[in-house]
Amino acid sequence: MARIAQALGLILAVIVLNFTLIHVAPGDAADVIAGDQSASSPEELAEIRARYGLDDPFVVQLGNYVGDVVQGDLGESIWDGQSVTSLIFDRLGATALLAFSALAFAFVVGVSIGTIAARKPTSLLSQLITVLALVGFAMPAFWSGLLLLIFVAVKVDFFPVSGNHDLGFEGNWFESLLDLGQHLILPALTLGFIFLAQYSRLSRASMLEVLESDYVRTARAKGLSERSVVFKHGLRNGLIPVVTILGLQFGTALSGAILVETVFAWPGIGRLAFDALLRRDAPVLLGVLLLASVVVIVANLLTDLTYRLIDPRIRVTGGVNA
Amino acid sequence: MKRMQSLQKLLALLLAFALLAAACGGSDDDDGVAAGGDDTDQADEAPADGAEDEAPADDAEDEAPADDAEDEAPADDEAMTDEDERAGGTLTFAFVSALRHLNGTVQSGYATAVPGTQVNASPLLFDENYQPQPYLAESWDVSDDGLTVTLNLRDNALFHDGVPITSEDVAFSILTSQANHPFKAMFAPVVSVDSSDPLVAVISLSEPHPAILMAMSPGLLPIIPKHIFDDGQDMKEHPRNSGDDFIGSGPFRVVEYDPSEVIRLEKFDDFFLEGYPLLDEIIIDIVPDPNTAILGLENGDYDMITSPNAAATQQFEEDDRFVVEAKGHEAIGQIDWLFLNTRSDVLSTVEARQAISLAIDQQGWRDIVQLGRSSANVTGIQNASPFYNADATNYDRLAPDEATALLESVGLGDGFELDMPATAAMLPTAEFIQQDLSAIGVTVNIRQVPDFPTWAAAVAGGTYDITYTQVWNWGDPVIGVHRSYDCENRIEPPGVIWSNNAWYCNEEVDALLDTAAATFDNDARQAAYFEASELINQDAPIVYLGKPDWYQIRKPRVQNPPTGIWGFMSPWHEVWLDGE
Numbered sequence: 001m002a003r004i005a006q007a008l009g010l011i012l013a014v015i016v017l018n019f020t021l022i023h024v025a026p027g028d029a030a031d032v033i034a035g036d037q038s039a040s041s042p043e044e045l046a047e048i049r050a051r052y053g054l055d056d057p058f059v060v061q062l063g064n065y066v067g068d069v070v071q072g073d074l075g076e077s078i079w080d081g082q083s084v085t086s087l088i089f090d091r092l093g094a095t096a097l098l099a100f101s102a103l104a105f106a107f108v109v110g111v112s113i114g115t116i117a118a119r120k121p122t123s124l125l126s127q128l129i130t131v132l133a134l135v136g137f138a139m140p141a142f143w144s145g146l147l148l149l150i151f152v153a154v155k156v157d158f159f160p161v162s163g164n165h166d167l168g169f170e171g172n173w174f175e176s177l178l179d180l181g182q183h184l185i186l187p188a189l190t191l192g193f194i195f196l197a198q199y200s201r202l203s204r205a206s207m208l209e210v211l212e213s214d215y216v217r218t219a220r221a222k223g224l225s226e227r228s229v230v231f232k233h234g235l236r237n238g239l240i241p242v243v244t245i246l247g248l249q250f251g252t253a254l255s256g257a258i259l260v261e262t263v264f265a266w267p268g269i270g271r272l273a274f275d276a277l278l279r280r281d282a283p284v285l286l287g288v289l290l291l292a293s294v295v296v297i298v299a300n301l302l303t304d305l306t307y308r309l310i311d312p313r314i315r316v317t318g319g320v321n322a
Numbered sequence: 323m324k325r326m327q328s329l330q331k332l333l334a335l336l337l338a339f340a341l342l343a344a345a346c347g348g349s350d351d352d353d354g355v356a357a358g359g360d361d362t363d364q365a366d367e368a369p370a371d372g373a374e375d376e377a378p379a380d381d382a383e384d385e386a387p388a389d390d391a392e393d394e395a396p397a398d399d400e401a402m403t404d405e406d407e408r409a410g411g412t413l414t415f416a417f418v419s420a421l422r423h424l425n426g427t428v429q430s431g432y433a434t435a436v437p438g439t440q441v442n443a444s445p446l447l448f449d450e451n452y453q454p455q456p457y458l459a460e461s462w463d464v465s466d467d468g469l470t471v472t473l474n475l476r477d478n479a480l481f482h483d484g485v486p487i488t489s490e491d492v493a494f495s496i497l498t499s500q501a502n503h504p505f506k507a508m509f510a511p512v513v514s515v516d517s518s519d520p521l522v523a524v525i526s527l528s529e530p531h532p533a534i535l536m537a538m539s540p541g542l543l544p545i546i547p548k549h550i551f552d553d554g555q556d557m558k559e560h561p562r563n564s565g566d567d568f569i570g571s572g573p574f575r576v577v578e579y580d581p582s583e584v585i586r587l588e589k590f591d592d593f594f595l596e597g598y599p600l601l602d603e604i605i606i607d608i609v610p611d612p613n614t615a616i617l618g619l620e621n622g623d624y625d626m627i628t629s630p631n632a633a634a635t636q637q638f639e640e641d642d643r644f645v646v647e648a649k650g651h652e653a654i655g656q657i658d659w660l661f662l663n664t665r666s667d668v669l670s671t672v673e674a675r676q677a678i679s680l681a682i683d684q685q686g687w688r689d690i691v692q693l694g695r696s697s698a699n700v701t702g703i704q705n706a707s708p709f710y711n712a713d714a715t716n717y718d719r720l721a722p723d724e725a726t727a728l729l730e731s732v733g734l735g736d737g738f739e740l741d742m743p744a745t746a747a748m749l750p751t752a753e754f755i756q757q758d759l760s761a762i763g764v765t766v767n768i769r770q771v772p773d774f775p776t777w778a779a780a781v782a783g784g785t786y787d788i789t790y791t792q793v794w795n796w797g798d799p800v801i802g803v804h805r806s807y808d809c810e811n812r813i814e815p816p817g818v819i820w821s822n823n824a825w826y827c828n829e830e831v832d833a834l835l836d837t838a839a840a841t842f843d844n845d846a847r848q849a850a851y852f853e854a855s856e857l858i859n860q861d862a863p864i865v866y867l868g869k870p871d872w873y874q875i876r877k878p879r880v881q882n883p884p885t886g887i888w889g890f891m892s893p894w895h896e897v898w899l900d901g902e
Binding site for chain 2: 031035149262267271
């Protein structure tokens with residue numbers, strides 16, 4: 001109960017903070033609409049501002065918005081008049097798919113190479129992994145995305161460069177799934193690279209520590225196979241910090257999705273947020289940020305629950321991890 | 323503890339949003355402003371193009387309206403015989419501009435006009451010589467006193483829901499535009515539109531208004547169905563302005579509408595020009611990043627894209643899988659220029675403005691920043707227009723000594739500082755200007771702003787000294803040129819972007835512009851614009867850098883592409899695909 005109250009308070013704080021930030025950003029939607037029209041009159045600007053309540057005092061605007069959100073109404077886009085709720089839900093699936101695929105890829109590959117590296121920390125392979133991971137982490141997503149596009153999509157011409165379906169695609173569910181998968185690979189890899197680096201570094205460090213610990217020595221002394229030692233005794237414990245990061249990074253994945261979705265024209269909420277910001281389309285941007293904050297809070301809760309799966313000694317009661 | 327962490331996470335998330343957007347703002351706003359036409363060439367090729375154009379333009383015209391009075395007879399058979407071979411196919415097009423809706427009677431801009439001209443028809447088309455041609459109006463007439471314009475409509479024209487298009491719809495469209503369109507100048511003098519004969523629209527004007535013909539171009543006056551829109555709802559927010567159920571009058575109808583993804587158009591079988599359109603389908607893929615469009619063309623996903631940046635254009639020119647043509651969009655008349663804020667202390671002095679113009683190497687800017695893909699344009703009227711005065715006093719030469727002498731003559735020999743707001747996309751130009759002006763002791767402080775709205779707020783609000791932008795002519799100077807010079811169009815802060823942002827006022831210029839706006843006599847108009855351009859250039863409120871070339875880049879299979887004066891903002895009913 002206390003957690004839910006906390007979460008609600010947090011969400012309210014997020015709304016107020018975001019609203020204020022958007023409000024203090026120079027220019028408003030009326031400027032953008034006038035700019036898009038490439039000419040406008042002051043009367044028209046005033047009319048646009050009045051229409052969307054942009055000329056009300058800040059407190060009134062904020063009050064109206066919070067009031068609407070409490071009633072479950074996220075408002076309408078100033079840009080094209082579409083309902084924010086439907087805009088977000090139309091695109092949520094695409095982003096969720098992208099974020100999950102990217103994180104899954106990063107987690108599986110990252111933990112695998114991290115573990116391999118941890119077993120022989122001074123080997124050439126281990127060093128190579130460390131270097132590659134750092135390069136992957138340091139490379140901005142829009143850059144690695146474009147490189148992938150140029151080399152894999154254009155030169156090799158195997159992957160499509162944009163969207164989540166071929167233009168004018170028609171086919172049964174299976175072909176549709178294949179087509180979607182083909183479109184998903186590059187953006188998911190691009191987004192995944194950012195996290196891959198962190199997971200491999202983290203799991204390497206964590207496994208190094210675990211493999212040195214007493215209980216692993218005991219397990220080895222018991223005569224258990226190396227496989228059993230590494231996977232059953234080592235990895236279970238070594239994974240805990242990685243899972244923590246995975247949970248925390250759900251929010252980061254969303255913000256990373258902004259760039260990746262823009263580069264690959266992936267129809268998700270990251271692109272929606274990006275467009276909305278450039279258009280100063282406050283209702284849409286606030287809607288996406290609100291959703292993001294809810295996702296982060298839920299992801300945190302799920303992370304706590306996952307600890308329990310990995311290590312049953314941890315209880316999600318507030319006692320242990322308070 | 324937990325709570326603090328969550329808060330930190332959220333803050334970090336927000337910050338990430340803000341930073342990322344700021345980092346990418348530059349490239350994107352460039353598209354909003356220039357719609358991808360940022361670097362291009364017209365240069366010396368322009369006249370040659372004009373000559374070349376005439377041939378295809380003629381047969382295009384011949385093939386189109388079978389019952390057209392201005393048609394030449396033999397063309398008809400030809401159109402009938404090769405029509406079957408040409409018809410069919412799906413054209414894919416990558417579009418970088420974001421659109422709000424499809425109703426061009428209440429919304430200007432490239433983003434609405436490109437898809438809008440496919441789904442809506444206008445009364446007139448325009449040929450390569452800026453002369454009107456029949457479209458929805460079979461013929462037209464301007465009365466001798468210039469106060470009445472009569473449009474004779476086709477009798478077989480239908481909206482996409484099967485309802486006939488009548489003069490009532492034309493009247494409704496004109497009056498809707500007059501009340502709502504941001505280009506007030508287009509139909510301001512319209513007093514009434516008589517629609518007593520369903521096939522004749524008689525437009526009464528309070529004064530002769532030559533720009534009204536150009537204002538009936540495809541991108542500027544779509545004819546919209548009165549029976550759908552005239553229900554008392556606010557036209558700017560009308561739910562039928564967009565969507566799968568959009569009812570238009572043009573060659574293609576909307577079958578799928580998702581403004582952030584894709585707009586799919588299908589051939590309208592009952593289009594009023596028999597045998598057209600030739601394409602079965604157009605897929606307009608909305609892509610947020612210009613690079614995605616470029617890579618998509620290269621990858622084979624698209625048949626055609628909007629004019630990309632100079633570097634990409636060069637790359638496509640070297641690749642024989644694509645056709646690159648420096649043609650189309652001339653009427654848009656994009657001019658790259660620098661606004662000088664005449665309200666700021668130093669720049670209120672005319673000599674200082676002239677000195678700045680002389681110290682900037684315009685040719686160097688065209689060669690270096692625009693990779694030679696831009697032509698000299700020494701007035702606010704684009705250089706292919708009959709009203710362009712190439713001989714007006716101008717500063718399109720590098721003369722730092724002259725500039726220094728001018729500054730010394732008004733006691734500014736010690737130099738001064740200028741504030742220059744610039745988005746990331748404007749930086750190359752800003753740095754070029756900064757370097758040129760340092761030679762005469764003028765320090766340009768480049769103020770980097772994150773995105774278009776921030777820049778627009780600064781410029782519209784008058785809190786700048788010098789800034790780089792692109793302004794469009796939009797066909798007739800009355801529509802797109804007057805706004806930058808009219809005294810009346812100086813708008814108090816917060817102001818309006820692309821109004822008279824230099825805060826320039828010269829009563830004599832205003833009188834000349836008014837004269838040019840109120841006569842159908844082209845010679846009189848030309849004389850007035852020539853003189854106005856001369857006076858404006860003596861006052862030097864704007865530094866004209868050049869007119870970028872717009873390119874068409876496409877696969878060779880695309881035949882008869884839209885390379886007219888309105889480019890993509892004209893119906894693609896004659897476009898066809900070779901080998902379909």
